[in-house]
Amino acid sequence: MGFDYILVIIGEVLIAIGIFCDLVASIGMLRFPNFYVRLHAATLGTIGGAVVPLIGAALVAAGSDFLGTYRWFMAGGAVITAILVLMLAPAGSHALARAAHRSGAAKVFPKIADHLEEDRGGMK
């Protein structure tokens, strides 16, 4: 009984951390000035707000014996989803940021210096 309880407590702590990161990221998404700064909030939202609670949910599922036969299935499924989101989220947001910068769809308006633009010889 004790070991299950420890697993569930650790899982719930991870879920609490994830919820906190999720709230901070959604507030950041609203308050940040332009698209490129909002990428930071999106990264916090996806990694801190999705992967961490998924690992927490895996621990909670592994520790909760009331799930019966589904217990280890759900723990494994949550870990797989966490690994999947860990791979997909950075790749997707990087592709989006690259396309936004190259196509000029998102302007860099509190602009001091845009070295990438200079290196690529100004916008097409």
Next chain:
Amino acid sequence: MIGLEEQVTTYILYAIPIYMIAFSLYIVRALKGPTIPDIVLAIDALTYDLAAFLVILSIFFRSPILIATAIVLALWVYSLDIYVAKYLEARELGE
């Protein structure tokens, strides 16, 4: 000490409204976002958190099929990102 089952279910029950607040803030950015990448980024972050929320709900409802939908949802929003990126950069949709 209350049982494991009640503790987990009441914990997830309290987690649901906080998740709803985070989702509504993401939706506000998705509706307000001035540029197209902003909207797609908000939908992207919202959907990954929705996938995590689905897995937590699958523990709450004791139905493991929700994890399969969460995996499909994560894959779907990744393809949305790639589609919009391909369209923005080269005006082609990968035909």
